[in-house]
Amino acid sequence: MADHVRSDAGAASRRRFMQQAGAGSAAVAAATLGLAAQDAEAAPAFDASYDVVVCGSGCGGLASALFARWQGNSAVILEKAGSIGGTTAKAAFWYWVPNNEAMKKAGIADPKPDFLKYVARLSSPQTYDPAHPRLGLTPWEYDMCSAFYDSASPAAELLAAKGALPYRHVADVPDYFAELPEDKAPKGRVLVPKDAIPSMSDGGLVAVRTMSTKARQDGIPIRTGIRVTKVLQDKSGRVIGVEAKDELDATVRLRARKAVIFATGGFTHNAELRKNFLNGPIYGGCAAPSNEGDFVQIAGPLGAQLRNMNYAWTCPIPLEKAIAKDGSISGMFSVAGDSMLFVNKYGQRNVNEKLQYNELAQTFFEWDGAKAEYPNLVRIAVWDQRSQQHSASAEYGRLIVPPGTDDRHVIKGATLAELARAIDERLAKYASATGGAKLALDFLPNLQAAIARFNQLAKTGKDLDFQRGERIVEQLFNGDVKAEPGRSNATMWPLADAGPYYAALVVAGTLDTKGGPKTDTHGRVLDGADRPIPGLYGVGNCVASASGRAYWAGGATLGPIIAFAYRAANAAHAEGRSAT
Numbered sequence: 001m002a003d004h005v006r007s008d009a010g011a012a013s014r015r016r017f018m019q020q021a022g023a024g025s026a027a028v029a030a031a032t033l034g035l036a037a038q039d040a041e042a043a044p045a046f047d048a049s050y051d052v053v054v055c056g057s058g059c060g061g062l063a064s065a066l067f068a069r070w071q072g073n074s075a076v077i078l079e080k081a082g083s084i085g086g087t088t089a090k091a092a093f094w095y096w097v098p099n100n101e102a103m104k105k106a107g108i109a110d111p112k113p114d115f116l117k118y119v120a121r122l123s124s125p126q127t128y129d130p131a132h133p134r135l136g137l138t139p140w141e142y143d144m145c146s147a148f149y150d151s152a153s154p155a156a157e158l159l160a161a162k163g164a165l166p167y168r169h170v171a172d173v174p175d176y177f178a179e180l181p182e183d184k185a186p187k188g189r190v191l192v193p194k195d196a197i198p199s200m201s202d203g204g205l206v207a208v209r210t211m212s213t214k215a216r217q218d219g220i221p222i223r224t225g226i227r228v229t230k231v232l233q234d235k236s237g238r239v240i241g242v243e244a245k246d247e248l249d250a251t252v253r254l255r256a257r258k259a260v261i262f263a264t265g266g267f268t269h270n271a272e273l274r275k276n277f278l279n280g281p282i283y284g285g286c287a288a289p290s291n292e293g294d295f296v297q298i299a300g301p302l303g304a305q306l307r308n309m310n311y312a313w314t315c316p317i318p319l320e321k322a323i324a325k326d327g328s329i330s331g332m333f334s335v336a337g338d339s340m341l342f343v344n345k346y347g348q349r350n351v352n353e354k355l356q357y358n359e360l361a362q363t364f365f366e367w368d369g370a371k372a373e374y375p376n377l378v379r380i381a382v383w384d385q386r387s388q389q390h391s392a393s394a395e396y397g398r399l400i401v402p403p404g405t406d407d408r409h410v411i412k413g414a415t416l417a418e419l420a421r422a423i424d425e426r427l428a429k430y431a432s433a434t435g436g437a438k439l440a441l442d443f444l445p446n447l448q449a450a451i452a453r454f455n456q457l458a459k460t461g462k463d464l465d466f467q468r469g470e471r472i473v474e475q476l477f478n479g480d481v482k483a484e485p486g487r488s489n490a491t492m493w494p495l496a497d498a499g500p501y502y503a504a505l506v507v508a509g510t511l512d513t514k515g516g517p518k519t520d521t522h523g524r525v526l527d528g529a530d531r532p533i534p535g536l537y538g539v540g541n542c543v544a545s546a547s548g549r550a551y552w553a554g555g556a557t558l559g560p561i562i563a564f565a566y567r568a569a570n571a572a573h574a575e576g577r578s579a580t
């Protein structure tokens, strides 16, 4: 009886899978492309069979499936969430492509040796040596960076040529460390989806739309509500498929004749992995809520080697939205406002608020060994009516938002004293998430002194304390400010002597993490002895990024993802089909 019930449930889940996977349309497309029809019924232990099974429907998954398909393979994309796109759908989708075709047309040289020096200098500053044959990188780091340089542009060109991701060149965006002497091509490497709006805030949506449309046209079924839970291996250890749970928690088994490619994002939303592996107290972040580090758990039993688990693409985020696990949360790429400053719970200003977001977030982890505390665990952004009026935007993680939008994170006070009281009350509400952080007794006089000092510096336009606004990228991320003809520092202006004043609680978060199973330059997941686990691939934030601690430039997550999707799909294509 029990067996009968199970087999009925299995048949139902198989039917559901085949219907929702659009197996019919895949077969039509397969015929159009001259492929054999899918042999879903040929392997009774599996619900369906494909050459390549791709897990995750963000950029890594969509691009891997497309590249594999264009080589003539059948492919399917399995997505855990109820909708497609993952974190990618939230991105601005700048993609950083060294030596891209648009640069070549514009006459911007980007030689590989110089490019590698720039990335090596940032990713491993403690070992960087321009005279060393690998610039001080490990062989793995060097080879991965080299492979990225070689493949990013061919991958981007192929996606564009096929109509999956037409782009436009943003020639004037600087790299995040454009001033470094190692950066010989400080502008020109950034591409964005062609139809993204001028602010580019919808770039990810556009990219997911164009790539998924192309995937469907080319016969790649995309199944949502399918959470891959396990990799299946044959007796020799070769990966031959995956097991997954569908939306009704029924088990689905899919055969992969050539390869399984994971592109399931990082572990931002797995509190235990965050606490065990990240190098500081990170309060979740902006990744898709379904990014819970599944691949770390799945690849572990297969002997996969983990790398760079301590790194993430970090950014400041509003505390309240992080605690609420608000799926719409976005990183503060631009800490907006000129009459705005950050102080800690002591009322001290101790950071350049316009530091590029990855660097700014990491200053929240500073540990005070004498007091045994993170003094900057929660920072408090304070701004006045001028910044409220001129720098409010509902786009992209701004703290300063316009009236009528969700401003639950904003704390208000008619005077600084009233503001301080309101901040204390708000902190008390979140005490259980901050180890009981509260304002110091002398917070108010310290805040007043910090504002007086900031105003003095802002009047001269020179931040002698923290050099705010001096780097090129800080001006890029300044957000909108009131025009003041003739002023020398667009990022600073004195706060008004009278209220109203505004504040918000800010903590460190991620766009997503960037550690996971180590892969080789072809996206093959490696075991503890650096041997590929046959048939298992990983791309994107679910695997280790050789960038280490660095965030090289805007687009430095998606550029490599596209390059490694291309390389992984090419290697997967070259695999022989496993026997049934």
Ligand SMILES: Cc1cc2nc3c(=O)[nH]c(=O)nc-3n(C[C@H](O)[C@H](O)[C@H](O)COP(=O)(O)OP(=O)(O)OC[C@H]3O[C@@H](n4cnc5c(N)ncnc54)[C@H](O)[C@@H]3O)c2cc1C
Pocket: 055, 056, 057, 058, 059, 060, 061, 078, 079, 080, 081, 084, 085, 086, 087, 088, 089, 090, 091, 092, 093, 094, 095, 096, 226, 227, 228, 229, 263, 264, 265, 266, 286, 287, 288, 290, 291, 292, 294, 295, 329, 330, 331, 511, 512, 539, 540, 541, 542, 554, 555, 556, 557, 558, 559, 561
């Ligand atoms: C607001 C914002 C703006 C950004 N802007 C940029 C930018 O301009 N340029 C840039 O380079 N980067 C940007 N990023 C970062 C970038 O979006 C990510 O690094 C990138 O999209 C990650 O792609 P991915 O394919 O690795 O993962 P994701 O896009 O996160 O996709 C992973 C998918 O896997 C699915 N999944 C998880 N587990 C399973 C499972 N077990 N089975 C099946 N499916 C599973 C998830 O549901 C998800 O859909 C931004 C991020 C944010 C939040």
